[in-house]
Amino acid sequence: MSELAAVAPTSSALRSTSRGVAPETMWGIILVIPYVLVFLVFVVYPVAYGFYLGSNPESFRKLLADPIYQRSIVNTLVFLAVAVNIKLILALLISGFFVHSQRWIRWISVLFILPWAVPSIPTILSFRWMLNSEWGMINEVLFRVAGVFPGPGWLLTPELGLSSVILVHVWKYLPFWTLILLAGRLAIPRDLYEAAEVDGASGLQRFGYVTWPGVKNLYITSTMLSTIWSLGDFNSVFLLTGGAPLDRTHVLATLGIRYAFQLTDVSTGVAAVITALPLAVPLVIYLVGRLGKGAQA
Amino acid sequence: MKRIVALALATGVAFGATAALAQxxxxxxxxxxxxxxxxxxxxxxxxxxxxxxxxxxxxxxxxxxxxxxxxxxxxxxxxxxxxxxxxxxxxxxxxxxxxxxxxxxxxxxxxxxxxxxxxxxxxxxxxxxxxxxxxxxxxxxxxxxxxMHFHYWGDMLADAGFKDADIPRDWDGFWSFWCGKVQGALRAKGQRVYGIGWPASTAASDTYYTYYVVLGAYGVSMVDADGKLRVGDSATRDGMKKALEFYVKIQTDGCSPPGAISWTDADNNNNFHNRTTVATPNPSLSIPGKHLDDKNDDNYYNKVRTVVWPDGPGGRKLAYPVxxxxxxxxxxxxxxxxxxxxxxxxxxxxxxxxxxxxxxxxxxxxxxxxxxxxxxxxxxxxxxxxxxxxxxxGQLAPFPTVANAAFSALQNENVFGKAIGRIIVDKWTSDRAIDEMIARIKELGS
Incomplete structure (x- = not known):
């Protein structure tokens, strides 16, 4: 008989089955109940309540007619397209530096991780002060070194403001994705690189034929995940520009707060956030599907 | 034993709950x-x-x-x-x-x-x-x-070569004094300062508060005591436009920090305290209050000054929005x-x-x-x-929200800061900006 043959059920299990739920199943249910309750209370209920709050069609009509909302959609798409891609491309390149094992490179990697490790609020506020057009550090240096006065308004035009937001976002989250891609690189067997070197492959060829095939799936998955997370990045905009000037640098994450608590229109605030779902949900579904295929491989 | 402990616990909880309920x-x-x-x-x-x-x-x-x-x-x-x-x-x-x-x-x-x-x-x-x-x-x-109060640094004024008594009391003279004379004198000494910290952003309630003061100086009231809008008549529109043009001019003349377009309510205070601006309006005595709280008597009693606003254009007595x-x-x-x-x-x-x-x-x-x-x-x-x-x-004027509740929403949207920004950032004409502002006031306030 095969070793994989199912073990014949014991007589006690047979007795439980015939009376109701098996003890193992009962214990499983009991141990899962706390998780289910927490999930219902802290996930299902708030999401359902959110949908209820944002279910007024008038809120969506108001949103669509508001130029600030229209601008926020554009800002969100630009933010995602530019910030995520700059971040991941840089992470891929920089991970190639940190893959080396010299001690001084490891020390640099510790410093490199600090932006991600330090809390958002003090760091982004520090950027806000550094970028202040009157007394910020950057314009102060420009004045002292090159006599530039008044200095550039880093947060004073919508274009520069959004660019500053992207810069801060990349600075903050680049270390995390660099670590992820570094782990992917380290999983590539060293002998593939040795074989490539023996065959006379250049650095670019080694990247194209060894590294990239090894990290491609991880890179694409990281890009999807970073897009989903960046869709909810509230701090970078709220703390740096606050949506200014003229509410032109809002993204959907901050716009919801503007409607809900500045304009005291909670329904429209939630509706603004709901309109991000057509972007977020397909990404999540695709990502989960991708991860599922990866697990089966 | 277990029963006694359980009974004692239950009694304690019941007493506590009863006591709480009784209060x-x-x-x-x-x-x-x-x-x-x-x-x-x-x-x-x-x-x-x-x-x-x-x-x-x-x-x-x-x-x-x-x-x-x-x-x-x-x-x-x-x-x-x-x-x-x-x-x-x-x-x-x-x-x-x-x-x-x-x-x-x-x-x-x-x-x-x-x-x-x-x-x-x-x-x-x-x-x-x-x-x-x-x-x-x-x-x-x-x-x-x-x-709304008006504060300035007395020592910076002295550094510019002026005394308190030199401050004009007429509307045009007052503003050109800070913008032209004081700022000019300090800039000539190499100081990167601005004459006035003038809020101009949609993120600051100081913006519409200051605009209301300017509206009052120009004799404009957007709403009557019964809450009926006055913005539809041409005289009110002209007054609002003149007030808006005056307001924006302080910024476009370079008299106020360019960053004012993005200020929150704390920023005019911060720019005053760090002496980027010589003078600033502010709706409360929080600016001198900070120095009193810091027990900096020199700043509170000597250097920081508070002065009443000048008379409006044509000698009109200002009504302070309260x-x-x-x-x-x-x-x-x-x-x-x-x-x-x-x-x-x-x-x-x-x-x-x-x-x-x-x-x-x-x-x-x-x-x-x-x-x-x-x-x-x-x-x-x-x-x-x-x-x-x-x-x-002085004369005290109520906020327009008192007569017409829609002004709460207009203030939350800061349609006044938006009009200012339209001219400064988008380079709109004042006519276009005022018409957009009035249209929104009518949309919400009628």
Whole structure:
């Protein structure tokens, strides 16, 4: 008989089955109940309540007619397209530096991780002060070194403001994705690189034929995940520009707060956030599907 | 043994619960003061009320300014409101709309018994229209108030080669003095300073507050006492346009930091304190108050100065827009009787006095008997004495929200800051910007 043959059920299990739920199943249910309750209370209920709050069609009509909302959609798409891609491309390149094992490179990697490790609020506020057009550090240096006065308004035009937001976002989250891609690189067997070197492959060829095939799936998955997370990045905009000037640098994450608590229109605030779902949900579904295929491989 | 322990525990819980139930609770959400003395005065008033009302307890939560409106709006949405709410921004952002929508409790029975104790502008400021009943009534309780002051650094003025007596008192002369003469003189010495810190952003309530002062200087009122809009007539539109052009000119002439287009309410203070600006308007005495709190007597008594605003164009006497800070009781509050009882106690002069004075002059009292005290009238205090003069000898004007609740929404959107930004950022003409502003005022306010 095969070793994989199912073990014949014991007589006690047979007795439980015939009376109701098996003890193992009962214990499983009991141990899962706390998780289910927490999930219902802290996930299902708030999401359902959110949908209820944002279910007024008038809120969506108001949103669509508001130029600030229209601008926020554009800002969100630009933010995602530019910030995520700059971040991941840089992470891929920089991970190639940190893959080396010299001690001084490891020390640099510790410093490199600090932006991600330090809390958002003090760091982004520090950027806000550094970028202040009157007394910020950057314009102060420009004045002292090159006599530039008044200095550039880093947060004073919508274009520069959004660019500053992207810069801060990349600075903050680049270390995390660099670590992820570094782990992917380290999983590539060293002998593939040795074989490539023996065959006379250049650095670019080694990247194209060894590294990239090894990290491609991880890179694409990281890009999807970073897009989903960046869709909810509230701090970078709220703390740096606050949506200014003229509410032109809002993204959907901050716009919801503007409607809900500045304009005291909670329904429209939630509706603004709901309109991000057509972007977020397909990404999540695709990502989960991708991860599922990866697990089966 | 186990049974005895269980019985003892159950009895203790039951006693505790019974004791808690026996105590009547009044839930109070109160804006946390900037200074310890404010909160201490409030706690003392609570203590007095509780002693006078055995079995009744105030459940107090002190909430920082930035969180107050957020929490209140959330509570209203969740239909789980406190019995009393007091936020410094309620009057500017929400209470008129709440009253209009029937969210607030009528508190005439709390305020009217004290009506002879208040300054003349106070009761009208807390009288609001309820659209559901079709009647105006008192829906808020006045705690203290603010108006727009003007501060400058006396030492920077001296550094520019001028004295206090050189400051012109006419409208055009006053502004060109700071923008042209003082700024010019200091820039000639290599100082990277600006004459005036002039709020110009949609993110700052200071922007529309200052614009209201300028509107008053130009003799413009956007709404009449019955709440009817005046923005449709050409004379009002012309006045609003002139006020807007004047407002923007200070920025476009380079007299105010370019960053003012993105300022929040704290930024004109910060730019003044770090001496980026020589002078600034500010709606409260928080600027000198900071130096008093820091015990920097040199700055408070010598260097920082407060001066009354100049006369408007053509010698018109300025009417200072006054914002009365309001506590409210909600229509869905669970203990309205207890809330009214506590507020009736807090509004007594002997309780309000230490609370208002605890703010180091930031807020002005709503009652003459609290205003006409040495705390405010001592000429040795260069700031409070000026504020006293503004309130008692100047004209006081209510905010437009008092007559027309839609101005809460217009202020929240900051249509006034938007018009300013349209000209500065988008390079619109003033005609185009004013027409957009007026269209939005009509859309919400009619």
């Amino acid at each position: 009547e609770k009044v839930v109070v959400w109160w804006n946390k003061g900037f200074y310890e003395a404010e909160d201490k005065a409030l706690l003392a008033a609570i203590d007095r009320w509780e002693k006078a009302n055995p079995g009744k307890k105030i459940d107090l939560t002190l909430i920082p300014l930035n969180d107050m409106l957020t929490k209140t709006v959330s509570a209203i949405e969740a239909k789980n409101v406190p019995d009393i709410g007091f936020g410094w921004v309620y009057d500017l952002q929400s209470s008129a709309q709440w009253a209009a929508n029937g969210i607030l409790e009528d508190v005439s029975d709390v305020v009217l018994p004290l009506k002879d104790k208040f300054l003349p502008n106070v009761i009208p400021s807390v009288t609001m229209m309820n659209k559901r009943t079709g009647k105006a009534s008192i829906y808020a309780m006045p705690i203290h108030m603010q108006t 914002a009365v800070k309001q506590a409210v009781i909600f229509a869905e509050s669970k203990n309205k009787a207890g809330a009214k009882s506590f507020m009736a106690t807090l509004l007594q002069p002997e309780n309000l006095k230490p609370y208002v004075e605890g703010s180091l002059g930031r807020w002005f009292p709503t009652m003459p008997e609290l205003a006409n005290t040495p705390f405010w009238t001592d000429a040795k205090d260069p700031h409070k004495s000026i504020a006293h003069r503004q309130y008692t000898t």
